[in-house]
Amino acid sequence: MVTAEWYMTLAAVLFVIGAGGLLLRSNALVMFMSVELMLNAVNLTFIAAARAHGDIGGQMAVLFVLVVAAAEVAVGLAIIVSVFRTRQTASVDDLSELTG
Amino acid sequence: MVELVVFILMGAVSVGGAVAVVRARNPVYGAMGLMATLFALAVFYVVHLAHFVAAVQVIVYAGAVITLFLFVIMFVGVDRAEQMTEKLSVQRPVALVVLVAVVILAGVLVVTDRFDWVLTSGGDPPVVNGTVEEIGANLILDDRAAEPSASRWLLPFEATSLLLVVAAVGAISLAFYRPRRREDRNDASASGSDSSGRPS
Numbered sequence: 001m002v003t004a005e006w007y008m009t010l011a012a013v014l015f016v017i018g019a020g021g022l023l024l025r026s027n028a029l030v031m032f033m034s035v036e037l038m039l040n041a042v043n044l045t046f047i048a049a050a051r052a053h054g055d056i057g058g059q060m061a062v063l064f065v066l067v068v069a070a071a072e073v074a075v076g077l078a079i080i081v082s083v084f085r086t087r088q089t090a091s092v093d094d095l096s097e098l099t100g
Numbered sequence: 101m102v103e104l105v106v107f108i109l110m111g112a113v114s115v116g117g118a119v120a121v122v123r124a125r126n127p128v129y130g131a132m133g134l135m136a137t138l139f140a141l142a143v144f145y146v147v148h149l150a151h152f153v154a155a156v157q158v159i160v161y162a163g164a165v166i167t168l169f170l171f172v173i174m175f176v177g178v179d180r181a182e183q184m185t186e187k188l189s190v191q192r193p194v195a196l197v198v199l200v201a202v203v204i205l206a207g208v209l210v211v212t213d214r215f216d217w218v219l220t221s222g223g224d225p226p227v228v229n230g231t232v233e234e235i236g237a238n239l240i241l242d243d244r245a246a247e248p249s250a251s252r253w254l255l256p257f258e259a260t261s262l263l264l265v266v267a268a269v270g271a272i273s274l275a276f277y278r279p280r281r282r283e284d285r286n287d288a289s290a291s292g293s294d295s296s297g298r299p300s
Binding site: 002012016019025029030048052053066068077 | 114118122127131165169192198206210238260266277
């Protein structure tokens with residue numbers, strides 16, 4: 001029997017991998033994909049909790065997370081493209097004008 | 101038994117895809133790994149009887165989001181080698197320590213059986229079947245009340261429409277944004293009427 005704890009553990013592993021990508025890579029696109037990975041790991045916990053509790057609220061929450069993630073991707077990729085058009089780079093290490 | 105096999109197979113696919121996202125030098129391979137992870141998660145959603153969410157996951161994420169990522173990767177260019185050295189000297193060690201600490205914490209929680217939030221009293225929980233009808237009825241109406249009234253999800257549902265409009269307007273305005281260089285501005289101020297009639 002695969003219990004909810006197994007899915008929670010898998011989601012924790014996926015979340016940590018995504019956090020590692022966000023912290024260790026410097027390409028803005030790869031960091032963005034890592035954020036998507038972390039969002040999906042949380043979605044998996046929502047779905048597993050919905051079944052463990054017998055409450056459909058978890059699935060509804062996942063739908064809202066999906067909507068917010070889609071909006072975030074649209075705006076974030078537009079920002080990356082406009083940064084690339086002005087700076088010719090997608091590396092976050094080169095965007096350091098705001099440091100003191 | 102079937103669920104165990106599905107869990108092991110799809111868990112391996114999802115973790116492998118996630119590692120590919122983080123480790124791939126070429127972002128295109130990273131996007132492919134992300135798509136594998138999203139498909140594996142959709143299979144998990146079907147196992148949890150969340151059919152509608154699984155369909156939305158495949159359509160929105162694997163269909164739309166990954167395609168958008170691939171377009172932007174092609175636009176930005178993948179031949180530019182990413183320098184793997186870190187400018188901040190403390191970033192890498194601190195990040196690794198934090199990640200290992202989180203993994204150890206999660207492992208301790210699992211081993212010591214401290215997931216107390218899972219309801220264990222009162223036998224099996226009711227089976228939730230996330231069909232389209234069920235999701236739609238929960239979004240709009242609350243049929244558990246004595247008389248039909250608005251669901252608690254109705255206001256967030258309407259707010260997402262506002263969010264999507266704002267995101268679309270923001271993306272479009274960012275796409276039309278042109279950085280004006282200094283000589284352009286001087287030309288426009290010198291010639292005066294030239295810039296007024298021209299759409300930018």
